Amino acid sequence: MKLRLGLLWILIACICSGCSDEKVQQNDTSSSTCEVFAMDTYMTLTADGENVDKALNEAKARIEELDNILSTGNEESEIALLNKTGSGELSEDSFYLLEKSLEISDKTDGAFLPTIYPLMEAWGFPTKEFNVPEESTIESLLPLLDVGQVEIDSDKKSVSFKKAGMKLDFGGIAKGYTSDEIMKIFKENGIESGIVNLGGNVHTLGTKADGSLWKVGIQNPSGGEDYLGVLEIADKAVITSGGYERYFEEDGIIYHHIIDPDTGFPADNELQSVTIVSDNGLLADGLSTALFVMGLDKAIDFWRNNNTEFDVIMMTKDNVVYVSEGISDSFSTSYDMKLIER
Ligand code: ADP
Ligand code: MG
Numbered sequence: 001m002k003l004r005l006g007l008l009w010i011l012i013a014c015i016c017s018g019c020s021d022e023k024v025q026q027n028d029t030s031s032s033t034c035e036v037f038a039m040d041t042y043m044t045l046t047a048d049g050e051n052v053d054k055a056l057n058e059a060k061a062r063i064e065e066l067d068n069i070l071s072t073g074n075e076e077s078e079i080a081l082l083n084k085t086g087s088g089e090l091s092e093d094s095f096y097l098l099e100k101s102l103e104i105s106d107k108t109d110g111a112f113l114p115t116i117y118p119l120m121e122a123w124g125f126p127t128k129e130f131n132v133p134e135e136s137t138i139e140s141l142l143p144l145l146d147v148g149q150v151e152i153d154s155d156k157k158s159v160s161f162k163k164a165g166m167k168l169d170f171g172g173i174a175k176g177y178t179s180d181e182i183m184k185i186f187k188e189n190g191i192e193s194g195i196v197n198l199g200g201n202v203h204t205l206g207t208k209a210d211g212s213l214w215k216v217g218i219q220n221p222s223g224g225e226d227y228l229g230v231l232e233i234a235d236k237a238v239i240t241s242g243g244y245e246r247y248f249e250e251d252g253i254i255y256h257h258i259i260d261p262d263t264g265f266p267a268d269n270e271l272q273s274v275t276i277v278s279d280n281g282l283l284a285d286g287l288s289t290a291l292f293v294m295g296l297d298k299a300i301d302f303w304r305n306n307n308t309e310f311d312v313i314m315m316t317k318d319n320v321v322y323v324s325e326g327i328s329d330s331f332s333t334s335y336d337m338k339l340i341e342r
Contacts, residue, residue: 041199176285179203229333242273269295
């Protein structure tokens with residue numbers, strides 16, 4: 001469906017059934033947008049090209065498929081059932097995520113742990129019945145995070161927890177993996193230009209249809225200026241973690257949803273947010289969570305040791321923005337900016 005109507009923007013309901021909220025936006029190109037609520041967040045998918053409607057419908061179906069497999073809140077999901085029984089065979093998707101998340105745990109020295117779920121429950125994040133757990137409760141749960149106690153069989157694609165009560169949570173990488181999968185679907189459908197925003201996690205395919213770079217505004221954790229800054233990029237995932245996304249307040253203290261596996265408490269260091277820029281959405285998502293847990297100095301060291309795989313933008317609590325060398329020329333901000341050199 002290619003309609004060219006100059007610069008006029010028209011929104012019309014899409015004739016496709018699968019993507020019910022789909023709109024067709026027509027400016028000087030034919031691009032379509034699809035909105036989905038899944039994984040507890042709003043998602044917007046936009047693409048441009050001949051097969052765009054088919055691509056968006058397939059992408060929406062894939063998002064829903066992954067949500068049904070991975071959701072810890074849905075009692076029927078594969079991961080919820082595994083968390084109940086402690087062992088089982090997994091789908092290709094879950095097994096892949098488990099293997100990748102164990103690799104990220106290893107690489108980040110345990111800052112990222114897919115076994116974090118018992119603590120998420122103790123803090124009440126899954127049910128939103130928030131609660132500051134007793135120190136003794138946290139102490140008793142910490143041993144359940146030991147990824148060494150997760151036994152996997154790659155042939156059977158099965159997993160078994162060696163300690164009763166261990167539970168998996170792919171919340172720290174699910175959206176990054178999902179955006180990788182959407183990019184795959186876009187490419188399979190011959191799409192060369194697209195952008196998705198999965199609750200603040202952005203992933204771009206190619207450039208804009210007119211050949212210019214995508215401008216991605218990075219959410220401001222301090223609530224000050226509109227954006228922390230703007231990044232001009234093509235073909236990258238731009239994924240942010242921060243304590244401002246999901247949190248509760250008790251006795252004047254803010255408790256957020258990214259847990260430091262060493263303490264069992266919400267990560268508390270000089271960082272307000274970490275944005276990872278990478279070709280790989282899954283990696284970007286895992287590392288945004290992990291580097292937020294690490295804190296500024298460790299995160300800088302980690303980037304220096306792995307700088308071919310990603311770039312990073314970090315905002316500290318005193319509103320200084322640290323940007324790694326690989327993207328500093330593509331990034332603009334009105335905040336004080338410090339360059340992280342290789
Ligand atoms: P968001 O999902 O809000 O975009 P993140 O990607 O940082 O933000 O993921 C946070 C989620 O990751 C939490 O809601 C929880 O499910 C999970 N999580 C929290 N702490 C950790 C951790 N240390 N390692 C791995 N996953 C974590
Ligand atoms: Mg993450």
